[in-house]
Amino acid sequence: MTMDTTADRDSAADRGTTTPTTDADGITDTIVDGIRTVLAPRSGPLTAGLLFRVGRADETLATSGITHLVEHLALHRHGLGDLHYNGATAATYTHFHVTGTPADVVEYLNGVCAALRDLPMDRLDTEKEILRTEAAGKSHGPGHAATLWRYGSRSYGLTAYAEAGLHHLTADDVRTWARTRFTAENAVLWITGDRIPEGLDLKLPAGAWHPTPAATSALPVTPAYFAGDDGGVVLTAVVPRSTEAGLFAEVLGKELFRELRQKSGYSYTATADYAPRDTDYATVIAYADALPQKQDALVGAFVDVFAKLRAGRIDQADLDAVRASALAQFDTPELAACMLPGHAMNLLVRHRNLTAAEARAEIEAVTVADLHRVARAVWADALMQVPGRGVDWAGLTAAPAESSEVVTGRRYSALEEGNGALIVADDGISLSAPRGRVTIRYAECTLLQVYPDGGRHLVGGDGFTLTVEPTLYRITAAELARLDAAVPPASVVRMPPRDPGRVPQPRKTTPKAEPGTARHAWFTVLLWVLGIPAVVLGGFTALSAFVATQASRDDGIPPEDARFLLACLIVSAVFVVPWGLLLRRRQQGLN
Amino acid sequence: MITGHMIRRVSAHPPLGRPVFEPADRIPALTALRGHVHGRNWDSVAGSFAALTDEDDRALACRVVAEQQNAEPFLNQVMAGDPRDPLVRTLLADRLIQTGWGIRSGYRARHVSREQFQQFHAFLRRAEVLLIDVCAEYPDHALAWYLRVITSRGLELGPGETRRRYERLAEHHPHHYSGQQQLLQQICPKWGGTWESAHGFAEECAKAAPPGSPNGALVAVAQLERYLELREKEGDRAAGTYLRTPGAHQALLDAAARSVLHPAARADAYQLVGAHSAFAAAHCAAGRHAEAAAHFRALGDRASEFPWSYVGSHDHEAEFVRHRKTALAKG
Numbered sequence A: 001m002t003m004d005t006t007a008d009r010d011s012a013a014d015r016g017t018t019t020p021t022t023d024a025d026g027i028t029d030t031i032v033d034g035i036r037t038v039l040a041p042r043s044g045p046l047t048a049g050l051l052f053r054v055g056r057a058d059e060t061l062a063t064s065g066i067t068h069l070v071e072h073l074a075l076h077r078h079g080l081g082d083l084h085y086n087g088a089t090a091a092t093y094t095h096f097h098v099t100g101t102p103a104d105v106v107e108y109l110n111g112v113c114a115a116l117r118d119l120p121m122d123r124l125d126t127e128k129e130i131l132r133t134e135a136a137g138k139s140h141g142p143g144h145a146a147t148l149w150r151y152g153s154r155s156y157g158l159t160a161y162a163e164a165g166l167h168h169l170t171a172d173d174v175r176t177w178a179r180t181r182f183t184a185e186n187a188v189l190w191i192t193g194d195r196i197p198e199g200l201d202l203k204l205p206a207g208a209w210h211p212t213p214a215a216t217s218a219l220p221v222t223p224a225y226f227a228g229d230d231g232g233v234v235l236t237a238v239v240p241r242s243t244e245a246g247l248f249a250e251v252l253g254k255e256l257f258r259e260l261r262q263k264s265g266y267s268y269t270a271t272a273d274y275a276p277r278d279t280d281y282a283t284v285i286a287y288a289d290a291l292p293q294k295q296d297a298l299v300g301a302f303v304d305v306f307a308k309l310r311a312g313r314i315d316q317a318d319l320d321a322v323r324a325s326a327l328a329q330f331d332t333p334e335l336a337a338c339m340l341p342g343h344a345m346n347l348l349v350r351h352r353n354l355t356a357a358e359a360r361a362e363i364e365a366v367t368v369a370d371l372h373r374v375a376r377a378v379w380a381d382a383l384m385q386v387p388g389r390g391v392d393w394a395g396l397t398a399a400p401a402e403s404s405e406v407v408t409g410r411r412y413s414a415l416e417e418g419n420g421a422l423i424v425a426d427d428g429i430s431l432s433a434p435r436g437r438v439t440i441r442y443a444e445c446t447l448l449q450v451y452p453d454g455g456r457h458l459v460g461g462d463g464f465t466l467t468v469e470p471t472l473y474r475i476t477a478a479e480l481a482r483l484d485a486a487v488p489p490a491s492v493v494r495m496p497p498r499d500p501g502r503v504p505q506p507r508k509t510t511p512k513a514e515p516g517t518a519r520h521a522w523f524t525v526l527l528w529v530l531g532i533p534a535v536v537l538g539g540f541t542a543l544s545a546f547v548a549t550q551a552s553r554d555d556g557i558p559p560e561d562a563r564f565l566l567a568c569l570i571v572s573a574v575f576v577v578p579w580g581l582l583l584r585r586r587q588q589g590l591n
Numbered sequence B: 001m002i003t004g005h006m007i008r009r010v011s012a013h014p015p016l017g018r019p020v021f022e023p024a025d026r027i028p029a030l031t032a033l034r035g036h037v038h039g040r041n042w043d044s045v046a047g048s049f050a051a052l053t054d055e056d057d058r059a060l061a062c063r064v065v066a067e068q069q070n071a072e073p074f075l076n077q078v079m080a081g082d083p084r085d086p087l088v089r090t091l092l093a094d095r096l097i098q099t100g101w102g103i104r105s106g107y108r109a110r111h112v113s114r115e116q117f118q119q120f121h122a123f124l125r126r127a128e129v130l131l132i133d134v135c136a137e138y139p140d141h142a143l144a145w146y147l148r149v150i151t152s153r154g155l156e157l158g159p160g161e162t163r164r165r166y167e168r169l170a171e172h173h174p175h176h177y178s179g180q181q182q183l184l185q186q187i188c189p190k191w192g193g194t195w196e197s198a199h200g201f202a203e204e205c206a207k208a209a210p211p212g213s214p215n216g217a218l219v220a221v222a223q224l225e226r227y228l229e230l231r232e233k234e235g236d237r238a239a240g241t242y243l244r245t246p247g248a249h250q251a252l253l254d255a256a257a258r259s260v261l262h263p264a265a266r267a268d269a270y271q272l273v274g275a276h277s278a279f280a281a282a283h284c285a286a287g288r289h290a291e292a293a294a295h296f297r298a299l300g301d302r303a304s305e306f307p308w309s310y311v312g313s314h315d316h317e318a319e320f321v322r323h324r325k326t327a328l329a330k331g
Helices: A010-015 A066-078 A102-117 A121-136 A144-151 A155-160 A171-181 A243-263 A292-310 A316-328 A335-349 A356-365 A368-380 A477-486 A521-551 A559-587 B002-012 B028-038 B042-051 B055-066 B071-081 B086-104 B114-137 B142-154 B159-172 B177-187 B195-208 B214-234 B236-244 B246-258 B272-285 B289-299 B316-330
Strands: A028-032 A035-039 A046-052 A084-089 A094-100 A187-191 A224-227 A233-240 A270-276 A281-288 A383-386 A410-413 A421-424 A428-433 A436-441 A445-450 A456-460 A465-468 A492-494
Touching: A035 A335, A046 A102, A046 A335, A066 A084, A066 A094, A066 A102, A066 A121, A066 A171, A094 A102, A121 A171, A144 A155, A144 A224, A144 A233, A144 A383, A187 A335, A233 A292, A233 A368, A243 A270, A243 A281, A243 A292, A243 A316, A243 A356, A243 A368, A281 A292, A292 A368, A292 B114, A292 B159, A316 A356, A316 A368, A421 A477, A428 A465, A436 A456, A436 A465, A445 A477, A456 A477, A521 A559, B028 B042, B028 B055, B042 B055, B042 B086, B055 B086, B055 B142, B055 B177, B071 B086, B086 B114, B086 B142, B114 B142, B142 B159, B142 B177, B159 B177, B177 B195, B177 B214, B195 B214, B195 B246, B214 B236, B214 B246, B214 B272, B236 B246, B236 B272, B246 B272, B246 B289, B272 B289, B272 B316, B289 B316
Parallel strands: A035 A187, A224 A383, A445 A492
Antiparallel strands: A028 A035, A046 A094, A046 A187, A084 A094, A233 A281, A233 A383, A270 A281, A410 A421, A421 A428, A428 A436, A445 A456, A456 A465
16 A cells, blocks of 8 residues: 555646645545545444446446446455445446455455456356346336436436346456546545555556546426336436535425325325436435325325425425434534545545535525425426326426337338338338337447347337347348448347247237138139239240340340330239239238 | 395296396396406406405306406416416416317217317316416415316316315315315216215215305205216106105205205305206206295296206206296296
């Protein structure tokens, strides 16, 4: 371990913290092996956290899971033992944390950094498998589905998706990710102690700090809503991070609980939360559940709670109560140590850090008018997930549930009626079916999963998905190859073979068994009557055309021959076209 | 006691003329209000409402404004000048509801086209957005909550939501007869309810209301709703048989005695005409014209379209005149 006093690393010098400084609350700011480090003393065992400014929102859908994979590989060596430690991969950060004796902490952090320097790639496949198992058993919070509707399949929307990159990420991909993101400049370390424990060796590759990713949007208009499949109501909104927005969420939670549970009994859970999303913005989430027979009233009451707050009917008593709770958090022994993880997180994303006195003063200064302003901002950006019918009646717009356009191109109809058709153009693909239409422009395609059996699964940046199954549509292998080539290579994931049972097959409709759809004898006769001349005339025309073109290679076909060929073509068509149509009906089992 | 008796005598005395159905033609304050709307005189409109202390009177006044064909531009203009005024927003919302319901027409859902439904819902949504804010800003605003009971039913938000809105209304106005009539519609089978809940609710409201208030007429309305459904499904005979059951008969008499026939009934209550009409129509449809006479005497030439459009030929004026004649001859 080197206490970085010599400014031997440029980036450390840039930060101007080459000598440890301690702020008013007793948080000491220093550098350890080039890593920005904050310390605050606390009694009892030592706790430490190593934060990296990289998370799921930094990935793409085709690399999704790569950060989580690095986290797992870095922790692999800490498999057994009684040490209390963990790792977490969130949307914007990865956190390694540990509690124990100074020696435990040193061993853990040294181990994590050693692994990050040289990831145990022999474990790659096993850890991928573990991650898939972890995903299968994971339960999601109420705001989960909304991220996909709000952000699409990029940035903060990625947390709504399975870790699709796990299928194809190579050791090189993972190493490169670790080398560029798990760097000293992109990390912050916090330790509850008054000094750096002896023996730390946290050397990491040099790199750069990465700002939190810019948010993408799949919502043309807000406030908006979408139909959710569980019985609850969820409202999310993104607002600038602020003290008053945090207090607003508390007041909102109180109001929801009072109105939806205590007063009406529609809900068991009725709550609200405020969660910083990135450097500048936070997400306000309101959630309430309901029994099926109370869902309609719950939605109405939920809308009215927001209308009330938006109208500025916010009780001073509610504000005073949440203010008191917020201030009470500062009435704790060893305050600096309690503030430490949050302080470190703010350093990580470069959000302002307030001293306890400054934070208290901001909380004290919040007025009902401030909360009223936040209430209006929350509603203006709201995305509401509702059970059953929509909430257009409350002035919200339906979030897009289908693409606004279809491409113009070659059409491949479904083998089965009612499944519509695939339309393939040079720049995109559409599915046009009675259920709705989906278009994915190749340039916007964030994931193309290619199955050896021919199946293709595409995800657009807006979150729409389209599955191409050659078993269900009359699409050719050549067309599929063109599609593969048109999608950005970084979005293409070659998948392992599927269980044949999972390859969809058209439903076996047996129209022959139905009355009126038997093979009629008259239809068979008609097929022959049309078929024989069709084949003979068609063959003759084709042969004549061949002979004519061979005979007059240089000076074109003589006009009289051309007229003759045209006449042959027309006569042939008279037989070939109806024959073809009837033949198709027979193949479909209709006659 | 004597006063009530005299009023009945007095109103029965003049020779019976053509019945007046339109409230604005038979209630002077509403005649004036209608004039203020046509004269685009907002201060007088607001003054008319300020003069009305009874919420059920205000509900009928609101309907008179909302039924004026030219009210929308006037109310929009007033709202532009004072966007926070709750009354103008509420009146405009009711105008939109009336326009929407006019497009939907009064027929049962199966006779209404998809396009009509879309337009109907679009008008109700415009009304609803105004009403959400008024109710949020003035949680005890009876008119706005009453109208939201109507929009909930029209927009098919669900019986739970319609009841929630009624409960928010009843929280501050526990005997809002107009609101109760609207919820009664929702809990009738035609809008997804049951007869048990409809009769139960009507009885409950009738019993809870102060003596002399019109709420008892809900008992008659529930019976007439059921009568109408039976007429459509099983014919006039079955429908009449239902109304003649001793239980239904007694419930009607008890409710009338507690409400419109009670000495405490306020003679100038705007809803009194509709309430008497409901009792009279129920008795007439049951063939008990003598028992309808007291209600007809109270009505004189005043009448309401509902429920006379439910009985006989559906021609409310002809039915009213015919039954009044028979009833007064017998009773």
